[in-house]
Amino acid sequence: MAGAWRGEEGPERHPRPPLPSNQGLLPALRTGGEVAEPAPGPGPVEQVARIHAPGELPVGTSGSNREQRWDMLGPKTRERLEAQAGTTLAWWAKLDADEFVEAFVFGPLGACRAASVVREGKRVYLVERLRFEPDALEHRSLRSDPVGRKPSKASRLFRPRRPAGGGPPPARPAVVADLGLNVRDSGVLGNLPAEVQEFLQRPFLGDDQGVVAQWYYDEGIEAMGRVLRVVFALMGDRDVTFATGRRTLPRGASPDRARWELDYYHAPVKRPRTTP
Template identity: 35%
Template sequence: MDPSFPIVPTGDDRPLTRRGGGLDRAQPAAAPLHQAGEMGLDSGEKLRQECWEMIGGRTRDRLTELAGGVIDWFARRDASSLDGRPYAVVFGDRGLTIAEPRINTEHRPVYAISAFVFEPGSLRHVRVDHRPPPYAPSSGPAVGSGPRSPVAPVTGLDPADRGLLGNLPPRAQELLQTPFTSGQGVLRCHWAYEGFEHQLTMFMVCLAGARDVTVASGTKVIPAGHSDATAHWSLTCFRASVARRIGR
């Protein structure tokens, strides 16, 4: 992976699409900008490190083996797990991997592993540093950005997913969703964050489809005099092409 290679070339905000092994310009419909939902913090929730350590070593090793060089990760309580076990998501330079708690046919607790394995050389990234003044509007395109293309719906996101995305800077929302505005649905959307009331020390969200994976990773700070609507975000947004899938 070349970590300095941008998602789009300098001075050209049109996304790149892969056709026949090459990269061509495309003009997809604009990605939707969502209304921000609540991003609450629960002091009773286990942090990601504690949740990670609750998952068996063999499962953890398999996740990191498939992901490659780890870029970011999280583990959090799985609301669907009857025995309270967490699930985990690992994002690396070779793939996005997910471990989810299951009960097998012998009624034993196991983990099901899924992976979106990346096409070699397809992982790209761009920085999004969002620093609005205290009085800036909370959503919508940046002033002076010009008219937006018709907005295309993104399928596969539930209301909680859309509310979470709505907290992010418009540029980050667009980068995350653009691959899914041309008919490709989101098969997986996972996210987690932790920190304090005025600072998230860890934030990660990933969207995975049959052809593309996008991820945003970073931190959020609410400076003195600001609110959630004008929070400062330091994010890296990633995109990779999917070569094959493992599991569901």
């Protein structure tokens, strides 16, 4: 995947105190899947995404947020990120292990990252872009209300239809595929609704591409309750998926009463042209 990035750099430096963030930056190869239901006979076996249980978020309410970190980037770096991504669909800014700002911007033109590097003894920002195929971005949205919410597609995969003549429903063969995400990444992903989890993982099923999880969230208290803002991305050699939005938990309500407002996307990565 590194070979598909394109970059440029700028001389801006902004060290700040550390901000908790994800550490799962290395590609994680998929492990074997487990059988969800046995196949009754010969025929294709469908792969379905693993729907993860919600994990405890690594940090709670933070005094700093992505807007503050974004402002720590110099204006030239911010302009390059926005120009190379196109229309900004999702973004975040945080501090890396060296306490320099790292920022991601996702748009219809690609996934862009600004990271601090050393060039000829000077600290500069490198702006990279993972290009998307033109006009290939797939977009869905979710505005959920816990009252009367419909079951997700992922849950419906394991609900076979009864035959017209009665009798037990036929077994439907399916294998649950695991992307090999670490516990921290899968726990953050597990906080998203099941249909969003399924959408984000689907392009990587049945493939050997390594998948990297990147994410950001912050929490705060507003008049109507506790608000979680989250961006979660999965990045592979041929596909990128990402979701952005917020969860509102009304005051005094249990987590299953939370309301979600999410937009989520899939884009194929533009492959470099090969010469015969």
